[in-house]
Amino acid sequence: MGRFTMEAKIMEEVTVFLDILEQEDRHSGFDVHNHLTVSVSAIISSLIFGKHFTHDDPYFVRLLDCLYRLSKVVTPDASNFIPGISLLPNSNFRRFKTYYNEVKTDFFEKEIAEHTARLDTENPRDFIDVYLTKMIELRKAGKHTTFSEEQLLVLVSDIFGAGSETTTTTLKWAFLYMIRHPDKQSKVQEELDRVIGRSRLPCLNDQASLLYTQATLFEVFRRSSVVPLGVFHAAVKETTLAGYRIPEGAIIGPNLWGIHHDPALWQNPNEFQPERFLDSDGNLMKPDTLLPFSAGLRTCIGELLARQEAFLFFASVLQRFNLVPPEGGPVPEDSGLLSIVLASKPYKMRAIVR
Numbered sequence: 001m002g003r004f005t006m007e008a009k010i011m012e013e014v015t016v017f018l019d020i021l022e023q024e025d026r027h028s029g030f031d032v033h034n035h036l037t038v039s040v041s042a043i044i045s046s047l048i049f050g051k052h053f054t055h056d057d058p059y060f061v062r063l064l065d066c067l068y069r070l071s072k073v074v075t076p077d078a079s080n081f082i083p084g085i086s087l088l089p090n091s092n093f094r095r096f097k098t099y100y101n102e103v104k105t106d107f108f109e110k111e112i113a114e115h116t117a118r119l120d121t122e123n124p125r126d127f128i129d130v131y132l133t134k135m136i137e138l139r140k141a142g143k144h145t146t147f148s149e150e151q152l153l154v155l156v157s158d159i160f161g162a163g164s165e166t167t168t169t170t171l172k173w174a175f176l177y178m179i180r181h182p183d184k185q186s187k188v189q190e191e192l193d194r195v196i197g198r199s200r201l202p203c204l205n206d207q208a209s210l211l212y213t214q215a216t217l218f219e220v221f222r223r224s225s226v227v228p229l230g231v232f233h234a235a236v237k238e239t240t241l242a243g244y245r246i247p248e249g250a251i252i253g254p255n256l257w258g259i260h261h262d263p264a265l266w267q268n269p270n271e272f273q274p275e276r277f278l279d280s281d282g283n284l285m286k287p288d289t290l291l292p293f294s295a296g297l298r299t300c301i302g303e304l305l306a307r308q309e310a311f312l313f314f315a316s317v318l319q320r321f322n323l324v325p326p327e328g329g330p331v332p333e334d335s336g337l338l339s340i341v342l343a344s345k346p347y348k349m350r351a352i353v354r
Helices: 004-023 033-048 058-071 083-087 092-117 127-140 149-180 182-195 204-209 211-224 256-260 303-320
Strands: 239-241 244-246 321-324 336-338 342-344 350-353
Touching: 004 033, 004 303, 004 350, 033 058, 033 127, 033 149, 033 303, 058 092, 058 149, 092 127, 092 149, 127 149, 149 182, 149 211, 149 303, 149 321, 149 342, 182 211, 182 303, 182 321, 204 303, 211 303, 303 321
Parallel strands: none
Antiparallel strands: 239 244, 321 350, 336 342
């Protein structure tokens, strides 16, 4: 995850995405959600399946549609705290099981079966191949292992679902904040022009020189907090925290939204201020209280990849386009809608070639 070898795969999709934006209507505006989802998901597909899907591939489009319906029924609700609610006929949990079984059977199980049938343990091509190769190696050595076909299926589901939805949502927030704060957008563009120019696209090696751009992304991570309660974990044994008894097996979720909007930690936390991540000399600062990828030892496995995707998409789009509202249309709201992530409300934008 996040190795520099992924940069070429990311940039393939960035280039396609830029071309799509350039073809979009310049006046009435458009919703960027579908374009972003396909581009980001195509990167995850190449990592897991070793396949590069085109944006109009029927198989890929159907997979994304299934995942979209699945994401809409994964919401924090009373069933998280009163398990019996999940047994009701119309509960989100029952709808989740229906949609998940469709994705699992029609897509993920088929991909794993195909990989198993044509596996070359000497030349693994993608995540599934590497996992299967390791599983076979451990079993031949007679070692106890949790590696299994069932575990692989869950991992593929988790990486694909979480890896596409979170990055897509983060970038939608990033574009929204640039539309709402054109002065911040101009500062990012001034830095991109000064450091890179417009003769080539940004690359990962540029990050160290694009401090305001990075600070802006930090502020997007903080202000949006797309996974507001992190990923739930369980206490492996009873303990005490801040005077509270935490029993063994208790479900624990870090309140990342609360941390990111605590006025004791952030001055004017509801304002969008990239400058809070720059010191008086303009150097980038990353405080320990910035936790967009959760907290503790079990943070997001895809953090490095997600950071690379966010930087390359964001910097490349702002290098080429000015992001503005539709002509005569409203500026998008900065309040969100909660499902599997905290997403922005649907909005339209224009991308004007600079």
